[in-house]
Amino acid sequence: MIQISHLSKTYKTGDVETKALDNVSFHVKKGEFVAIMGPSGSGKSTLMHMIGALDTPTSGQYLLDGENVSSLKDDQLAEIRNRKIGFVFQAFNLLPRRTALQNVMLPMVYAGIPVEERMEKAKKYLEMVGLGNRLNHTSSQLSGGQMQRVAVARALVMNPSIILADEPTGNIASIQAEEIMDIFKKLNKDGHTIVMITHEPDIAKNAKRIIHILDGKIIKES
Amino acid sequence: MEYKEIIIEAIGTLTINKLRTGLAALGIVIGIGSVIALISLGQATQTSVQNQIQSLGSNLLTIQPGSQNTGAVRGAAGSNTSLTLDDANSIRTSSQINTVLTVSPELARRAQITTGRNNTNVQIIGATSYYPQVHKFEIASGSFISQRDVDSISKVAVVGPQVVSDLFGIDSNPIGQTIRISSQTFTIIGVTVSKGGTGFQNQDDLVWVPLTTAQKELFGVDYLSSIALEAKSPEVMVDAQNQVGYLLLAKHKLTDPALSDFSIFSQQDILNTVSSTTGAFTALLSGIAAISLLVGGIGIMNIMLVTVTERTREIGLRKALGATKSIIITQFLIESIILTFFGGVIGMIIGVSISYVVSSLTGFPFIFSISAIILAIGVSAGIGIIFGWYPARKASNLQPIEALRYE
Numbered sequence: 001m002i003q004i005s006h007l008s009k010t011y012k013t014g015d016v017e018t019k020a021l022d023n024v025s026f027h028v029k030k031g032e033f034v035a036i037m038g039p040s041g042s043g044k045s046t047l048m049h050m051i052g053a054l055d056t057p058t059s060g061q062y063l064l065d066g067e068n069v070s071s072l073k074d075d076q077l078a079e080i081r082n083r084k085i086g087f088v089f090q091a092f093n094l095l096p097r098r099t100a101l102q103n104v105m106l107p108m109v110y111a112g113i114p115v116e117e118r119m120e121k122a123k124k125y126l127e128m129v130g131l132g133n134r135l136n137h138t139s140s141q142l143s144g145g146q147m148q149r150v151a152v153a154r155a156l157v158m159n160p161s162i163i164l165a166d167e168p169t170g171n172i173a174s175i176q177a178e179e180i181m182d183i184f185k186k187l188n189k190d191g192h193t194i195v196m197i198t199h200e201p202d203i204a205k206n207a208k209r210i211i212h213i214l215d216g217k218i219i220k221e222s
Numbered sequence: 223m224e225y226k227e228i229i230i231e232a233i234g235t236l237t238i239n240k241l242r243t244g245l246a247a248l249g250i251v252i253g254i255g256s257v258i259a260l261i262s263l264g265q266a267t268q269t270s271v272q273n274q275i276q277s278l279g280s281n282l283l284t285i286q287p288g289s290q291n292t293g294a295v296r297g298a299a300g301s302n303t304s305l306t307l308d309d310a311n312s313i314r315t316s317s318q319i320n321t322v323l324t325v326s327p328e329l330a331r332r333a334q335i336t337t338g339r340n341n342t343n344v345q346i347i348g349a350t351s352y353y354p355q356v357h358k359f360e361i362a363s364g365s366f367i368s369q370r371d372v373d374s375i376s377k378v379a380v381v382g383p384q385v386v387s388d389l390f391g392i393d394s395n396p397i398g399q400t401i402r403i404s405s406q407t408f409t410i411i412g413v414t415v416s417k418g419g420t421g422f423q424n425q426d427d428l429v430w431v432p433l434t435t436a437q438k439e440l441f442g443v444d445y446l447s448s449i450a451l452e453a454k455s456p457e458v459m460v461d462a463q464n465q466v467g468y469l470l471l472a473k474h475k476l477t478d479p480a481l482s483d484f485s486i487f488s489q490q491d492i493l494n495t496v497s498s499t500t501g502a503f504t505a506l507l508s509g510i511a512a513i514s515l516l517v518g519g520i521g522i523m524n525i526m527l528v529t530v531t532e533r534t535r536e537i538g539l540r541k542a543l544g545a546t547k548s549i550i551i552t553q554f555l556i557e558s559i560i561l562t563f564f565g566g567v568i569g570m571i572i573g574v575s576i577s578y579v580v581s582s583l584t585g586f587p588f589i590f591s592i593s594a595i596i597l598a599i600g601v602s603a604g605i606g607i608i609f610g611w612y613p614a615r616k617a618s619n620l621q622p623i624e625a626l627r628y629e
Contacts, residue, residue, distance in 0.1 A: 054542060054622045075546045081622075082544020093539045093626065097238050109227055110544035154543075 001161060001193055002028035002051065007060035007070075009046050009216075020046040021057070022216040028162070028195060033188040035207035036197045043216035045166070048197045052087060052164050053080045065161055082110050086155030090167035092147040094139040100126060100150045101135045107158050125153040129183055145176025152183055156192075163187065165196040169203050181206045225556075228549065232557040243561065246525035249518025250565030250605065251572065254598045256511035258573025259580075261594040264504025266577065266586040271496050273587075275489060277417055278357060278425070281323075283451040283462055285309075285470070288483045303445040304483040307433070309470060310449045316469055321462040324452040326356040329436045329443070335389070335429060336402045342388045346403060346429050348436025354414075356452045364397045364412030371411075371432040375439065379408040383416045384426035403429070404440055459488050518565070519605040526558050526613035537617050538625020550618040558610025559603055566602025570595055 009021040020043045028034050038044040049055040050062060053069050062069045064084060072080065081087075094103045104122035126135055129149040139147055148168060155163050165184070169177035185206060188194050198204050212220045236243045287304045310327035313319060329348035334341060347353070351369050354360065362383070371378055379401060390396045396410045408431060417425035437443055453462040463486050467479070476482055530537070537550060574590065581588035
């Protein structure tokens, strides 16, 4: 599903070159639940941007479902993000002053799905994450955990190849963090592929495989 | 993604912060409002002035003596004494002239007129019986000056309604009463119907006396200040102008038209001059209003730029969820176009209301100018595109990771 080989990313600030990723190679198979772990500055966020088709590598190759993402143009990347990747961000990133339903429908708006179908699917996924009674609440009326569950529903609604979560529990209380992890484990059991980035070992251990990263290199897998 | 969807998204965003949306649109409201109001009022003034000039008489040609040249000194136009009653009579009787209906020789001067108690300073016109027809004057009571009055140099006067109310009071009957013009007593024989003229030439504040009386008794001259002609139809105005011109050139023994001691101009000439003057004023005022429109446009750009910065995270999220560059550009452009379009429509309503109110207060005709409205709406939408373009492009060029990271 994800095939990353010899991927490098170099940032240039003035004359100083920073190697955020240095010759990283790994695979994620369909149905896996992988955690990428490392301290801040280790390059795990850069790696997440690569996997999420939010950024392109300096060198190396990234195949997603056999498609060479590293060579795509902006608009093609947008389509890949829309159809193949479901994002869950640390800061939830819901549209402010919009309802849970409107937020979950947003990716389907860009996919050009008709309104009735959007409504129906958004409702279904919000019910699935246990927010069937919060459809018309705006984000300011929801708790951190509830907002993250809306974000999970939004990530699922396009039925993506992978769910890409960046510190999904970083901004929420630990009890609610467990609820989110339970949802992730259930999704994984149902066959969803999940890649999760975290620096917390407690959260990482929910995954079936952990990739440790430091200074832009994979140091060990467990 | 369909445009309908983008429009719905844009309206959704605009209604979230109503105060800011309103303030952003205010610049356009004021700009469009003042442009519409000024254009409509300018056109109203122009129409009003044109109506007034046309009321002076249709198919009217006026001959005035040219300026007097004594050596190197050039006098004012009309100061020459070259036009005489003889000229007027030969125009009337000439067999070469077949386009002129009526000829009215005139001598106009300002003078002080008095009754027992009141006095006023008005234009005195020495006229013949042809005057009312050429200038479209009607007599309200009594009669106008007759040929017999002219022949007998009688001291009779016809007065305008303004003169009556100034000297005798409103609704009084002045027929048979006397007035003194330059210490000579005149008997009033008629009052004209009001022409309602205001402003630059009041057609109701005039006194007419027989031409011969004006020349010999009042002012002691033997020339005319002008000859008014009525052409047979609007189509023959130019022919009439030429025929009369050649006749007078021959009569004054002039060979070069450039040296002519008179000038002939038509009502149309005056109309054109006045129209171009009021047109220039309208253009000037509209130009000033257009500056406020420009400022309004810059206001929109400013707000949109602030919006882009403020919504950096939202833009990043939209891109992460699959929005392409063109969708983001379109969304922001449509937002600014909606902003300016509605600003334009509201401004248009305000502008039309202002010109309606001013028209009903001043008595100018109310003009609902479709072209000004189409222009205003087009311009405001155009401003939306022009001033929305840069912020929209800025938004679409944001990298999703930069945008998501933005705090």
